[in-house]
Amino acid sequence: MDTRSAQPHGPSRKVIDAMDxxxxxxxxxxxxxxxxxxxxxxxxxxxxxDHRRVLLDLLREDLGLAGAKKGCDHGQCGACTVLVDxxxxxxxxxxxxxxxxxxxxxxxGLAGDGEELHPVQRAFLERDAFQCGYCTxxxxxxxxxxxxEAAAGHPSHVTDPRTPSGEPVPLDREEIRERLSGNICRCxxxxxxxxxxxxxxx
Amino acid sequence: xxxFAYVRADSVEEATDAFAAHPGARYLGGxxxxxxxxxxxxxTPTALVDVTRLPLDVVEELxxxxxxxxxxxxxxxxxxxxxxxxxxxxxxxxxxxxxxGQLRNAATTxxxxxxRTRCPYFQDLSKPCNKREPxxxxxxxxxxxxxxxxxxxxxxxxxxxxxxxxxxxxxxxARVELHGPEGARSVPVADFHRLxxxxxxxxxxxxxxxLITGVVLPAATAGLPSAYRKARDRASYAFALAxxxxxxxxxxGVVDRAGIAFGALAHRPWRARRAEDALVGAAPTTAxxxxxxxxxxxxxxxxxxxxxxxxxxxxxxxxxxxxLAPPATT
Numbered sequence: 001m002d003t004r005s006a007q008p009h010g011p012s013r014k015v016i017d018a019m020d021x022x023x024x025x026x027x028x029x030x031x032x033x034x035x036x037x038x039x040x041x042x043x044x045x046x047x048x049x050d051h052r053r054v055l056l057d058l059l060r061e062d063l064g065l066a067g068a069k070k071g072c073d074h075g076q077c078g079a080c081t082v083l084v085d086x087x088x089x090x091x092x093x094x095x096x097x098x099x100x101x102x103x104x105x106x107x108x109g110l111a112g113d114g115e116e117l118h119p120v121q122r123a124f125l126e127r128d129a130f131q132c133g134y135c136t137x138x139x140x141x142x143x144x145x146x147x148x149e150a151a152a153g154h155p156s157h158v159t160d161p162r163t164p165s166g167e168p169v170p171l172d173r174e175e176i177r178e179r180l181s182g183n184i185c186r187c188x189x190x191x192x193x194x195x196x197x198x199x200x201x202x
Numbered sequence: 203x204x205x206f207a208y209v210r211a212d213s214v215e216e217a218t219d220a221f222a223a224h225p226g227a228r229y230l231g232g233x234x235x236x237x238x239x240x241x242x243x244x245x246t247p248t249a250l251v252d253v254t255r256l257p258l259d260v261v262e263e264l265x266x267x268x269x270x271x272x273x274x275x276x277x278x279x280x281x282x283x284x285x286x287x288x289x290x291x292x293x294x295x296x297x298x299x300x301x302x303g304q305l306r307n308a309a310t311t312x313x314x315x316x317x318r319t320r321c322p323y324f325q326d327l328s329k330p331c332n333k334r335e336p337x338x339x340x341x342x343x344x345x346x347x348x349x350x351x352x353x354x355x356x357x358x359x360x361x362x363x364x365x366x367x368x369x370x371x372x373x374x375x376a377r378v379e380l381h382g383p384e385g386a387r388s389v390p391v392a393d394f395h396r397l398x399x400x401x402x403x404x405x406x407x408x409x410x411x412x413l414i415t416g417v418v419l420p421a422a423t424a425g426l427p428s429a430y431r432k433a434r435d436r437a438s439y440a441f442a443l444a445x446x447x448x449x450x451x452x453x454x455g456v457v458d459r460a461g462i463a464f465g466a467l468a469h470r471p472w473r474a475r476r477a478e479d480a481l482v483g484a485a486p487t488t489a490x491x492x493x494x495x496x497x498x499x500x501x502x503x504x505x506x507x508x509x510x511x512x513x514x515x516x517x518x519x520x521x522x523x524x525x526l527a528p529p530a531t532t
Contacts, residue, residue, distance in 0.1 A: 031205035051208045051250070054237070074238050075305060087278075087307045093237045094308070097208050098230065098252050146303055154282040157298040157438065161291055165284035181438035182302020 036100045040065065041109025049096045056080045056091040059106060067107035067137040071184070078183035081138035081145070082106050088145025090182075107137035110144070120144050123196040131187035139183045143197050146179040147171075171201055203240050207249035214381050214415060217253050221411050222383060224249035229413060231274065231313030234305050239318060243327050244334060254310070258415055261285060267421030270379075273312030273414045277367065278303065280311060290419055292428035292447045296370035299432045302439050312414035315368055315378065315394065318405065319361035319469075320441055322346065332358045333402040343505070349443065352502045352511045353468040359402030360505060362466050363395055364441050369465035370430050372473050373447035374423045382412030391417070392463070395470030402469070423461065426451045427526040431518050432465070442466035444515040450486070450526040457481045457490075462523075464515055467502075474498040477519075486527035488520070495519045 037046045040063060047062060056073075059065045059082070071079030073092050080092040083105040110118035117125070120143050130136045150169045155161075158178045159169055169175070176197045177190070185193065207224060211217035221227045226248035228236060239245035258272035261283050269285055280286055281297035301309065323329040323341035330339035342350050342360050350360040371391040379388045395406050408414070428449035434440040445465035451458045460481040462474040477494035484490040495516050502512045 032207050034208060051206055052203045074241065075234055078302065078304060081304055088304050089308050090234075090304045093233055095208070095230070095233065095237065095250070098210070098233070098250075098254065100210075142304065145307070149278070149303065152282075154278060155287065155294065155298060156303075157295075159298075161287070161295065165282075165287045178438050179303055182304045 034097050034100075036097050038096070038099055038101075039103045041105060047096075051095060051097050053096045054092055055082070055084075055094040055096050055099060055104070058096045059091065059104070065106050065108050068141075069134055069137060071135065071138075076184070077135070077138075078142055079135050079138040081141045081183065083141055083145060086145075086148065088142050105141070107140055110140070118144070119200050120147075120196070123199040124193075127192045127196040127199065129192040129196040130185075130189050135183060135185045135187075139180065139185065139193055142180055142183045143193075143200070146176075147197075147200065150175070150179070171197075173198065203243075204246045204248075206247050208252065209249060210252045211256060214256060214258075214413060217251050217256060217413055218382060218411055220249075220251045221413070224251070227251055229253050229312075231310035231316075232276065232305075232308035233313075234301070234309045235313065235317040239325070242325055244318075244325060253312075253413065258312075264418070267424055269419040269424070271311050271417045271419070273310060273379075273416050275311050276307055277301070277309040277311070277314060278306040281306065286419075289424040290370070290374055290428060292373060292430045292449060293367065293370040293419070295430040296366040296432075296445075296447060299430060299442075299445070300366035311367075311417055314365055315371075315391070315414060315417075316406065316408070317365060320364045321350065321361040324361060333361060333398070333405075336401075336403050346507075347505045348507045349441070349466070350505055350508055351468050352504045352508055352515075353464070353472050354397040355469065355503070355505075356398045356400070356402070358400060359398035359469065361398070361402065361469060363405070363468070363470050364466070365471070366430070366432060366442065366445060366465060368395065369445055369463045369471040370428075370447040371417060371419075372471035373449055373461040373463035374428065375420050375461060377418045377420070378414055379416040379418060380408065380412045381415045382409050384409070386415075388418070392471065392473040398469045405469075422459075423449050426459070428461075429522050429526060431522050433514055433518060444511050444518055446515065446518045446522050448519070448522045448526060450523065452486060452527065455485060456483055457486055460494075462498075462519065464519070467511060467515055474519075476501075486523075488524065491520050491523045491527075495523075 036049045069079040071077035075090045075093045082091045153166045156178045176194050209220040228247040230250040230252045258274040260272045281294045287294045323331045329341045376391045377388045378394050430447045432442045432445035447463045449461040460478040464472040477498035480494040
């Protein structure tokens with residue numbers, strides 16, 4: 001088990017003073033922290049996290065997993081998308097302390113134990129579904145989440161409302177584009193991203 | 203971001219007790235709006251009471267045919283729930299028209315109702331905003347307000363409520379269940395959000411310390427034809443410029459029950475009572491729908507740059523009502 005302390009970037013003296021007046025801690029007080037255990041790509045990590053630490057920063061700065069990217073840092077671009085207990089989520093909007101006990105999968109954990117890439121990763125390579133590549137880890141994690149949602153019968157905005165509940169939703173191109181709309185690609189590689197996801201389905 | 207204490211609650215009582223014990227606390231649901239506002243410095247809670255692990259993540263059928271949705275049910279799960287898709291299609295459609303797949307996986311039913319306006323003046327600490335800081339003025343009134351309110355606004359605030367889900371819940375006569383220091387109560391969703399008036403800092407009728415525990419969809423609107431339609435600047439993943447949810451029941455060739463609510467036109471989901479009153483007892487014809495919708499939108503007072511919302515909302519409403527009525531009657 002990997003146990004280390006996740007230090008925030010040096011809280012200012014002013015912040016520490018503010019904490020002293022709010023909590024009965026004796027100087028020098030530090031911002032509130034809690035021990036948090038996460039399984040990241042199959043490996044357990046227990047860290048003492050500052051409550052302000054979001055999952056994205058914990059992954060990148062405390063665990064050295066720089067695959068998930070910081071784009072907007074406000075849940076608008078999807079570059080930080082990872083899987084939390086198998087569901088896709090914006091890691092920039094999740095406080096790590098609230099995820100105690102959760103299973104996190106990042107782009108680094110998608111490939112199997114060997115060198116075998118995940119089918120979605122392979123399809124992105126084969127279709128050259130990126131230009132700069134910054135949004136790609138988020139696109140791939142999001143696509144994997146979206147495929148699982150469709151398989152579980154989750155409809156989307158463009159699903160015909162008459163589609164029977166609870167049955168897998170077939171994904172055509174319009175469905176893929178709608179379901180991946182939370183991932184922005186400023187290079188505009190959308191056609192090939194949709195191609196890659198279509199390849200995985202067929 | 204300011205430091206804060208973190209408390210994970212395992213029961214509703216634990217949550218409300220923890221909230222009471224920490225002045226300046228906020229409940230944490232999916233965090234999709236609250237965490238963002240904390241990063242912006244708009245929200246500065248001293249403590250977060252995490253309610254996501256409360257046993258409220260269930261959708262259950264009640265003996266009278268109503269459907270109770272727990273406050274922590276995620277938006278994606280609610281939209282996909284067979285009972286919601288089959289009996290309250292407008293709600294499923296509204297949820298799926300909002301945000302992105304990632305955000306819907308995180309956002310909760312309770313949190314969706316309590317999300318704050320996306321008015322850019324509210325989100326920018328360098329700008330005046332009576333909602334964020336009462337008495338500082340409204341930057342949007344004479345500023346950039348293309349996305350803002352055309353109904354029910356005040357000199358103090360022209361912000362709109364951003365939720366799609368709440369618009370469908372208002373049209374479907376859903377109620378919000380609340381649990382607080384003074385016990386439990388419930389409020390119609392249509393009355394839960396406020397108009398800004400002199401106090402835009404208050405979004406809803408929730409009392410300090412109260413926690414949303416669930417939403418109840420009534421048996422009366424279960425299985426009735428209902429639909430949601432939203433207009434936005436891009437085809438997906440954008441807030442509404444205008445939206446409408448409607449539920450319509452016909453009996454003996456006339457409208458027996460109508461529930462209509464507009465989104466993105468006001469500080470709250472705008473329940474169109476005048477239009478509904480005009481429709482009940484009328485044959486569901488295009489002329490009747492036009493008359494009813496025009497009666498409602500006659501109250502609109504657009505700002506300098508958002509008059510387009512009135513005809514947009516009108517066309518959305520006529521389209522949805524026309525689709526809910528059998529083609530032969532229109």
